[in-house]
Amino acid sequence: MTEMIAVITxxxxxxxxxxxxxxxxxxxxxxxxxRAGVLTALGIGLGVLFHVTYTLVGVGLLIQxxxxxxxxxxxxGAFYLVYLGVKMLRAKSGGALAENAVAxxxxxxxxxxxxxxxxxxxxxxxxxxxxxxxxxGPETPLAVQIGYGIFISVAHMAWFGLVALSFSAGAVxxxxxxxxxxxxxxxxxxxxxxxxxxxxxx
Numbered sequence: 001m002t003e004m005i006a007v008i009t010x011x012x013x014x015x016x017x018x019x020x021x022x023x024x025x026x027x028x029x030x031x032x033x034x035r036a037g038v039l040t041a042l043g044i045g046l047g048v049l050f051h052v053t054y055t056l057v058g059v060g061l062l063i064q065x066x067x068x069x070x071x072x073x074x075x076x077g078a079f080y081l082v083y084l085g086v087k088m089l090r091a092k093s094g095g096a097l098a099e100n101a102v103a104x105x106x107x108x109x110x111x112x113x114x115x116x117x118x119x120x121x122x123x124x125x126x127x128x129x130x131x132x133x134x135x136x137g138p139e140t141p142l143a144v145q146i147g148y149g150i151f152i153s154v155a156h157m158a159w160f161g162l163v164a165l166s167f168s169a170g171a172v173x174x175x176x177x178x179x180x181x182x183x184x185x186x187x188x189x190x191x192x193x194x195x196x197x198x199x200x201x202x
Contacts, residue, residue, distance in 0.1 A: 004148075006135050011152050014127050015159045023190050024117045025160045028110060029167040036110040037164030043114025045157030050119050051128040052149030056142075076120055078196070085192035089185060118156075128152070 021044050029037025105113065118124055131152075136145060 003136060003140065007131065007148050007151070010131060010135065011155050015155050019123065020117050020121055021114070021156070021160060022163065024113060025163050026167050028105065028113070029164040032105055032110070034164060034168035035107070036105050037168050038161055039107055039110035040114035040117075041157055041160030041164050043111040043116075044118045044160050045114075045153045046111075047115045047118025048124065048128070048153040048156045049149065050115075051124055052132075052152065055128050055132050056145060056149065082192050082196070085188045085190070087188070089188035089192070114160075 025037050025040045025044070028040045132145065132148075136148060
């Protein structure tokens with residue numbers, strides 16, 4: 001019971017903390033559509049399942065113990081965040097009525113954006129691996145560990161799905177779309193900054 005409470009508490013605190021996932025879901029919900037935001041949230045949850053899967057098969061422990069492998073993941077993740085940020089900074093201005101102000105995303109692209117933002121975030125790697133290595137005991141049955149992994153993924157989907165629904169609500173979205181150009185600039189700077197901080201982190 002203590003282990004379960006620890007997993008739930010740590011997961012909820014990690015989920016609601018701001019980061020690249022939050023930035024991507026918020027941006028896609030505001031600038032594109034509710035559907036794009038929800039699919040981005042779904043992609044994030046699938047990314048978490050990816051982290052859980054390799055952790056359960058032992059690769060997570062290898063990443064934790066291999067400095068070069070972790071650094072490689074860190075640099076790839078940092079590059080991806082900077083790439084996304086630069087794309088947002090280069091978005092055309094034109095106000096709320098400019099149909100080409102933000103390029104539309106297909107369902108697959110929105111899902112992929114959320115998935116890659118999460119998979120390439122080494123902080124998620126550290127979170128998942130640390131949780132399974134330091135909090136969840138080796139004597140915990142595999143079925144229970146899988147259950148924990150599903151809970152962590154569903155918690156991410158639920159939270160970011162709620163974020164997507166909130167930021168795509170009509171009244172909020174209509175007001176913010178009037179300054180969509182500056183919103184893209186804001187999230188662009190945020191992602192570039194997160195990427196730079198990630199690259200510099202030790």
